[in-house]
Amino acid sequence: MEFANDVPLSPLSFLRRMVDLDGDGIGVVTDTGERVTWARLADRAERLAGRLRELGLGEGDRVAVLAPNGVPLLEAHYGVPGAGCALVALNTRLAPDEYTQLLRLSGAKVLIVDQSLVAQVAEAGSGLCAVVVIGEDYEDWLRTSDPVPLRLPSDERQPLAVNFTSGTTAGPKGVVYTHRGAYLNALGQVVSTGLQASSRYLWTLPMFHCNGWCYTWAVTAAGARHITLRKVDAARAFELIEQEAVTHLSGAPVVLDLLVQASGGARFAQRVQFAVGGAPPSPAAIAAMAGIGIEVTHLYGMTETYGPSLMCVPRPEWPELGPEKRAKLMARQGVRTVNVESARVVTPEFEDVPPDGETLGELVIRSNTVMAGYLDNPAATEAAFAGGWLHTGDVAVRHPDGYVEVRDRLKDVIISGGENIASIEVENALLDHEAVAEAAVVAKADSKWGEVPVAFVRLRAGAEVSDVDLISWLRGRLAHFKVPRDIRFAELPKTSTGKIRKAELRKLAE
Amino acid sequence: MEFANDVPLSPLSFLRRMVDLDGDGIGVVTDTGERVTWARLADRAERLAGRLRELGLGEGDRVAVLAPNGVPLLEAHYGVPGAGCALVALNTRLAPDEYTQLLRLSGAKVLIVDQSLVAQVAEAGSGLCAVVVIGEDYEDWLRTSDPVPLRLPSDERQPLAVNFTSGTTAGPKGVVYTHRGAYLNALGQVVSTGLQASSRYLWTLPMFHCNGWCYTWAVTAAGARHITLRKVDAARAFELIEQEAVTHLSGAPVVLDLLVQASGGARFAQRVQFAVGGAPPSPAAIAAMAGIGIEVTHLYGMTETYGPSLMCVPRPEWPELGPEKRAKLMARQGVRTVNVESARVVTPEFEDVPPDGETLGELVIRSNTVMAGYLDNPAATEAAFAGGWLHTGDVAVRHPDGYVEVRDRLKDVIISGGENIASIEVENALLDHEAVAEAAVVAKADSKWGEVPVAFVRLRAGAEVSDVDLISWLRGRLAHFKVPRDIRFAELPKTSTGKIRKAELRKLAE
Helix, strand or coil, X not given: CCEXXXXXXXXXXXXXXXXXXXXXXXXXXXXXXXEEEHHXXXXXXXXXXXXXXXXXXXXXXXXXXXXXXXXXXXXXXXXXXXXXXXXXXXXXXXXXXXXHHHHHHHCCCEEEEEHHHHHXXXXXXXXXXXXXXXXXXXXXXXXXXXXXXXXXXXXXXXXXXXXXXXXXXXXXXXXXXXXXXXXXXXXXHHHHHCCCCCCEEECCCCCCXXXXXXXXXXXXXXXXXXXXXXXXXXXXXXHHHHHCCCCEEEECHHHHHHHHHHCCCCCCCCCEEEEECCCCCCHHXXXXXXXXXXXXXXXXXXXXXXXXXXXXXXXXCHHXXXXXXXXXXXXXXXXXXXXXXXXXXXXXXXXXXXXXXXXXXXEEEEECCCCCEECCCHHHHHHHCHHHCEEEEEEEEECCCCCEEEEEEXXXXXXXXXXXXXHHXXXXXXXXXXXXXXXXXXXXXXXXXXXXXXEEEXXXXXXXXXXXXXXXXXXCXXXXXXXXXXXXXXXXXXXXXXXXXXXXXXXXXX | CCECCECCCCCHHHHHHHHHHHCCCEEEECCCCCEEEHHHHHHHHHHHHHHHHHCCCCCCCEEEEECCXXXXXXXXXXXXXXXCCEEEECCCCCCHHHHHHHHHHHCCCEEEEEHHHHHHHCCCHXXXXXXXXXXXCHHHHHHCCCCCCCCCCXXXXXEEEEEECCCCCCCCCEEEEEHHHHHHHHHHHHHHHCCCCCCEEECCCCCCCHHHHCHHHHHHHCCCEEECCCCCCHHHHHHHHHHCCCCEEEECHHHHHHHHHHCCCCCCXXXXXXXXXXXXXXXXXXXXXXXXXXXXXXXXXXXXXXEEEEECCCCCCHHHCXXXXXXXXXXCCEEECCCEXXXXXXXXCCCECCCCCCCCEEEEEEECCCCCEECCCXXXXXXXXXHHCEEEEEEEEECCXXXXXXXXXXXXXXXXXXXXXXXXXXXXXXXXXXXXXXXXXXXXXXXXCEEEEEEEEEECCCCCCCHHHHHHHHHCCCCHHHCCCEEEECCCCECCCCCECHHHHHHHHC
């Protein structure tokens, strides 16, 4: 209920505001040159909401969208919750079986799918009451709809979106976002990344990743401009950065590396900021981007935190440091954003680890921008919230300057003789050896030590090195208890998205 | 109750965060050169909270502070709500009787008063359980206290502060702010005025005005720096802008004019933004400030909206316009800030007036940043919220570009033959005449027209003009029905703060 002094917090308000403030202003520019005003974007969202209401959908219902970045997926971020439903934005790179599973888990009643992806969901549509295809009937469906105003939820804690985790271990889980959480994380993103009305945001990040880290709403909140990009094509991205005076973009390190490879060395007239997340940026990428005038910032988050919740805020003294040292500091996950109440690194008894940059603990978070829970999965929700904190499953240290650095996934930590060994630390030491192309370190049960580390190593083509040589190399770099005595040379098994399957390696190590 | 995904919104979180992020960083610089870290500011606030708890104060209690801008008044914005109490920051320019009245109305149990103002409250302290004097016992009182952590409220809608309106007509009213509202307005201020971690905010605005338009919390939210100024001394302000690399300051037009008079013509190295509120900036002040590199922005708000709720956001095309035209556009109150849900100009039946820049209506607002209500005054609260909107009491037009311009106070509008006459419009036309120093136009009852306008005019020293000449001058500028036929030459009665007493003039006009 809206009243003079009490209005549900919802990112829908941001679009309603831009229609009032600057309805004829351009809110979206597509990579095909289409220019969409805020009023038109809102009208399209209202037509989408109208269609969903007409189909009988409302509070408690879910609508799935499977589409690359573009106006339809963006408008669904307003039209779907504007009809009272929750949006399920699906990853565009999954297999047909996975779509069948996710559509079933989500309970979506309507699927909006891009023409290019229809074949992937050919068998998934059986339980749906409507399937609409972007590039075929979608535009007509919108055009002939009776628009309904985007309605704020009756309760700001009502679901707004469901985003599925990749679920490498226990299968995918649907992470429920609320209007309140998305509103606050969007404002947090505006503050953290300094979005202003003059900003131009290039969509190199998929909108289906945590609703584009809430940029789908944050860019609108700032009254900035969305520049959509259907496919990450580095050459096209550079053209758009120049033509559309882009100031902000973001993505995983792989996107950053793509840009680095394609960069011609030209600097941009405007200040450009690339926010990298998912993994730390490499020193080489930071330096290369700086060379063409793109400033790299590092964000940390996860699906369960609406995307970013920590930021490696640059300190005034860092620019004076050398590029290697600076990159090392920037690779840390950093400090909590303004909307996050608390981010601690704790022992299993919830005691804070000392800020010594060495003692491992689990990163736990408390924030209005932590998910409502996992969809239809109270057991997993309860486990994630044990003790009243979100357990990130990330093992981290806190440095003397207060910055958090993630060292490993909790389940990948090896506990040997009562000491924690971060598998990533050992892997990084192995990767420093010139012969090593890939490395993965996992635990093996041991009667004396509890667990001991086992390393799986793939060598570079033509390179040769013995396990004894590698062990000796590691002993020069790591405490002895961290050094695996068992090193095996092999190809490493991977998921479709390129993650190493450590569960499989653990079985091999037994 | 705090939980993994649900934390009460409170500006106290902003200070807790800065302690974690940058405890050793400088949060406050005083005009005497004292530099206070975030950790020390928080420690002092926690000591203040400890003292209040020790005195038995908590939820539902109020603590008054009467002090100029400085560390004690700033820390009270955290320590008082951190003990569960509401802060009553008193205007430093009132008379002893007024303090007696406000302390009684507020029900404050503790008064913290600056040494320089003790005489003003000598007789007001009878109902208080403690009076502490800054410059005498206050520092000892803090130093020997047991600090308690700043506790978040159990409910984010709990009172955080009470600010008294000047109450020219019906006596002062205590406007109640909540933790939720202050949190959201502070974030809104960060977004609207572009505060960043590198920003430096100079306190030319009194912190007792709507808690410094929520800058007391917004500057901390941004991780920026407070530069406190005990007294608005233009020369000292310019020194501090240069020495402390100030980027943001704000105040009423009178402060802006003070700066204009004292400006030596030197430009600053950094970009400086002056946010003016309370009344529009003059074209001359905008131009003079631009000459020394200070950009003026115009905010609109009132005590009932936690300070700013509209902003005259500059449009891209404005810089190309001439200074007079630009100043005219900038004098408008503008568009709602990101945290405000709706700001409409409506008829008494809540129909929006057409956006024609002419039709008068009342500005009404709906926002989480509208007060909880008037303290112990349900009748006034109900009247202010009639129909579910905050009635600002300001009569405005909406321009074709959507910008709102306030034309008059509702109670000063003259309704003649069914037509609305904004008294300010007629006054401005009179002030355009070179002989006129001051003008006030009020309604007089009329049997034929309902009301007719009567003008009171003070001429410049030595100037001469007849009422017939002024009427003829007005007829060349205004619709005939707006032109007063009754013009009286007189001194204009004023309040202690310089506002013209229109109620008195209405009696004279009868």
